[in-house]
Amino acid sequence: MSALAFILAGTLAAATPLLLAALGELVAERSGVLNLGLEGLMALAAALAFIVVYQGGGHALAFAVGAVAGMVAALVFAGAVLTFRANQVAAGLAIGILCLGLSALAGRSFESLTITGLPKLEVPLLSDLPTIGGLFRQDIVVWLALLGTLAIHVMLRHTKVGLIVRAVGENPRAAQAIGHPVIPIRYAALAFGGCMAGVAGAYASTVYTPLWADGMIAGRGWIAIALVVFGTWQTGRVFLGACLFGALSLAELAAQVVGVQLPSQLLASMPYLVTIVVLGLISSNRRRMRLNSVASLGEPFEK
């Protein structure tokens, strides 16, 4: 297998945890709330989902448990920032750190255990192609994540629900004036975001890397948040960013194996650098940037 085939085959799976978490965060931020606790939410869901699979509960239940865990944690955060109007940055960090601690506690007696992941589903014919064939051999969650990306894009852009969520994030006062309940809508958006972070965490610990080790999310929650910002709150760009990041992080490893004469520290920083530069370039039009950014992001709302 060529290095290129290796990168193509692995990109989507590497991108999926980032993509799922970033899509959830995208919806939450579109409604005007910044949730910095993503890393912790993913870790907590990852720990609980791993335990479910390890105890024989199966992957479906594991993903459900992960989603619920993410949602509950996000609702705690929502209560703090929406009902009690706490500072979003501080509350997000606090919930994130709390959930990281809880994940370590929950996973304590499961440290360094392994499970079996999910089988790959193939697209007939296409998966037999040379080099790019691997692209069409993915587990079911990857396929669902692709569908989900499309669904969220359509939802935000072309449906009434999406319009309302965006209006609430753009100008909550105006949205309130025409009869949209801002606070409940933000609750719902945060719950959805938590759910997606939970699914992302469950994917990380039960499919992508089917083992549990404290700290295994290793910064992916933060990358997801960065992807939303650098993707200027647009589904397509967030998807592009996640894939780019996934591909480059594999390219870094492949480059070392084939013996590219570059220092590995430089290669290791490539995914971050290139993703930022590319997303920065395609979002560099300042007028459009202002048009796309969420006007009320991070501001508390009072009736």
Next chain:
Amino acid sequence: MNTSRRRFLSSSLAAGAGLSLLPRGALAQDTLPMALITPSPVADVGWSHTLLQGAQAAAEAVGGSVSMLENIPEGPDADRIMQKAVAEGARFLIAGSFGYQNGALQIARRYPDVSVLHASGYEVAPNFSPFAARYFQGTYLMGMAAASLSKTGKLGSVSAFAIPELITSVNAFALGARAVNPDAEVSVVWVNSWFDPAKEQEAARALISQGIDVIFSNAQDTPSVISLCEEQGAYAFNLNSSMKSYAPSKYLGVVGTDWSPFFTAQAQAHLDGSFQGASHWLGMEDGVVFVADWNPDIPADAKTRIDETQARIADGSFSPFAGPLIRADGSQAVAEGGNLADDAILAMDWHVQGVVTPLPQ
């Protein structure tokens, strides 16, 4: 007062060395409270696990007790936690990571009656000793086994950071492999992270995709690489403690560490009042480094050769870094008949011939 208590201890313990058969109550007032601090949580496998086993064996042997401080990030928090352990009575501290060096050294200076062992550091004080394992003795043997099993002659390593200790292990792995198959090549992926299981697995996948069929999981505390190799059909081995259960058919073996003899001797020295700060670099000759759980696929003649080499390493008649030793750039590091000195091994920042990946500078 403390010294007299220690003298009393030493006399009573010297009289009954190995009196672990005595009921614990008889030794109750003789206990040596020990504290072990590690950066990762203690699992069933890995670095922290082997340290804890060693500390517990030492405690058992001298009639002490161990309080375990696990999952403590290196930094000011660790300093505070070590302080607290000593304030609460710990008199023998094992600091299980390089990053604890400054905090642990401060404790040693402030409390002269506390003895400190510190993993992989370089500072020495009268009551402060760094310790490390000569893993390279074992990885050399693993290289021999790997080359005897590899169909492609291409071997790989997933390594954390390009620091001398890890480079040394990779170099010895390559030298061992080339002792069996002179054309064997070793590719290394430096993941530039101590801990990212997902990245470690992808690195192993990248190696396997290039035809590499034996992988050395260098300094990974989780079975990330080992379990992936089992799934993908590549042989794999790791350091510290056996992960055979994660790869029942493809586990090449383990370069293990057993710290109990060293910790026991040091704890005993502390009780005797004869603890002396010194740098301890321990290998097979000290009973600290061992190899085990060999894969039954290894051909019998190769296994015989490995056993012979192992015996020669253990009795000191052979070093993996014996001359002639050629660097990856073609220059000669050691001439025929010579041996690379310990200082040079400890500071190794070059690859030997046979390692094909360039070294990060």
